[in-house]
Amino acid sequence: MGFFLSKGLNTSAGEQFTFCFIQNLEKPDRETTSMIASNDDRTNVTLVNTTDQYQIYREDGVHLIYHRPIATLQNTGKENKGLRVITEGSIPIVSFSRTAQHSGDMFTPFPDRQLGIDHVVLTYCDAVSHCILAVVGVIDGATDVTIVFPSTFKGVLLIDNKQYEAGDKLYFTLYQLETFQLLSAANFSGVIVRSSHKVGVFVGADRTRLGNWHGNDHLEEALPPLTLWGKQYVLVSKGDDVVQIVSSANETQVNITTCDRTVQYVINASIDVIELLMECAFFYVSASHPILVAHIMMSKTSFQNPSLYFPPPVMLYSKAYVVSPLPSLYSPCQVGLVAKLGDLEEIAAQFTDDNVSWVNVSSTGFAVITVILNSEKTVIVRSRNEPFGGHIYCHIRKYIAGSTRLVPYKDDIESSRVTRTSTTMSPHSLSINTSLTSVDNTSLNCSTTCCERHSPLVNLTAQELKAIVQEFKTKLTVTKTATSAWKRKFNSANDDRPSSKGIGLLAAVFLTCVFGSVVLIDVTNFIAKKTSKTKN
Structure with missing residues (x-):
């Protein structure tokens, strides 16, 4: 398939989105891309792979259909299936919605200017599905990509007759709009993706479930690069959702407040993955270093069809968003909002005239609420005071059709804030470790023998905690005379300076x-005395 830019399109003030559709084993045989003109009265949009052009007017959407054999990645390996949309104006594209009846998912790619070179994967799959990791080349030239499989990776991949497993590195080169997809029955969470130039990274599962076996579903979302991670997150729960957290630095302290209870963790870079159930209406996370948070939503049915998205950190909240519902088949759509308590009621009133009730997020000053999106057209929601955040999720019948983050109405994310974040992360120093700390209001190092990496953590009894502490003491106790400090006491340091x-x-x-x-x-006196005695 060839890719080129249509003649005569002025993109000097526009946006460019590079993305792909990862493998989907669910039905039907097509993918849908939903776009909206959010900022300008009229916006021109070009699909690079087809040279089609569209004029989209404010608050009017267009739904473009890609047939699966042409647009969707298949199996492990390299393909030429990257997709690109170029627009005039500032972020007129709200979301690309991948809809396969109730077994699809929504995802929102980042504009190319926000893409990065360092990524850490979070995703979910079970025994009957494949976890998926896909990388798309962006620049007009060669991009070298390295995939680092952590020491806890439980899968074995066979690529070009070579076997890859825990601790190995996979190297490949991508050119513009080339894709490389990896499939594995083992979870890719903790895998590191590094590249010489910016790339688009997408994660998910071809079909997976959380809970009842009827709940097979497709997951896909754009993976935020490390430059878009943050230290503070607020999530709105739908009920029995799952949260995953990974860190960018060793010895990261993570505090999670939910149900008026705070749980503390200490995790290491990349490889320590926290996974918890959301039992309350909110989930407040703060950390000493930038972290990535994944929110896996589930339907409130025995089927529990899941959906995946990555909420933005508080530092990247906006004062205005474009909220675009899916086609009428996928309804009702609902919006989870996170805002300062004084702003939330006014923001919610832009969705509904009904009285709303919100939940305070402990002592953070934030509150959360979920409202129904009644409008079939795009809604532009604003805050007159503080920035706010949120996500949208839509249903088909009783199942979640997809969820994704809200997209800012205008680009008011200051580049300086992102730059400051990236300078504190030291992404190239990511290391692979296997220790995880997790005890209520306590900091203890938890070995892999007492913590399941991908299972919700449970409360420990006093006896169990005492046994674990004793185990730690035994493992951490060393002989005093075997320490380097003891040995250094008896050796002088060498110094070769003149x-x-x-x-x-x-x-x-x-x-x-x-x-x-x-x-x-003394010798002289001794000799003198001896000589004197001899003479006498």
């Missing part, structure tokens, strides 16, 4: 002269 050698030599001469003179005097 100045140090000169000072040392001078000191030795000085001490030799002092003690030598004392000895010489």
Whole structure:
């Protein structure tokens, strides 16, 4: 398939989105891309792979259909199926919606200017599905990509007759709009993706479930690069949702407040994955270093069809969003909102005239609420005061058709804020570790023998906690005489500098002269006395 830009399109003030559709084993055989003109009265949109052009007017949407054999990635390996949309104006594209009846998912790609070179994967799959990781080349030239499989990766991949497993690295090169997809029955969470230039990264599962076996569903979402991670998140729960958290640095302290209870963790970079059930209406997360949070939503039915999205950190909240519902088949759509308490009621009133009730997020000053999106057209929601955040999710009958983050109405995310975030993360220093700390209001190092990496953590009894502490004491106790500190007490540090050698030599001469003179005097007196006795 060839990709090129239509002639005559002025993109100097526009946006460019590069994305792909990962493998989907659910039905039907098509993918849908939903776009909306959010900022300008009229916006031109070009699909690079087809050269089609569209004029989209404010608050009017267009739904473009890609047939699956042409647009969807299949199996493990490289393909030429990257897709690109180029627009005039500022972020007129709200979301690309992948809808396969109730077994689809929504995802929102980042504009190319927000893409990055360092990513850490979070995703979910079970025994009957494949976890999926896909990378798309962006620049007009070669991009070298490295995939680092952590020491806890439980899968084995066979690529070009070579086997890859835990601790291995996979290298490949992508050119513009080339894709490379990896499939594995093992979870990709903790896998590191590094590239020489910006790439688009997409994660998910071809079909998976949480809970009842009837709940097979497709997951897909754009993976935020490390430059878009943050230290503070507020999530709105739909009920029995799942949250995953991964860190960018070792010894990261993570505090999670939910149901008026705070749980503390200490996790290491990339490989320590926290996974918890959301039992309350909100989930407040703060950390000492930037973290990535994944929110896996589930339907309130025995089928529990899941949906995946990555909520933005508080530092990237906006004061205005474009909220675009899916086609009428997928309804009702609902919006989860996170805002300062004084702003929330006014924001919610832009969705509904009904009285609303919200839930305070402990002592953070934030509150959360879920409202129904009654409008079939695009809604532009604003806050007159503080920035706010949120997500949208839609149903088909009683099942979740998809969820994704809200997209800012205008680009008011200051580049300086993103730059400051990226300078504190040191992404190239990500290491692979296997220790995880997780005890209510306590910090203990938890070995892999007592913590399931991908299972919700449970409360421990006093006896169990005492046994774990004793185990830690046994493992951490060392012989005093075997420590390097003890051995260093008996060895002088070597210093080869000429100045140090000169000072040392001078000191030795000085001490030799002092003690030598004392000895010489004593020897002289001894000889004199002995000579005197001999004469007598």
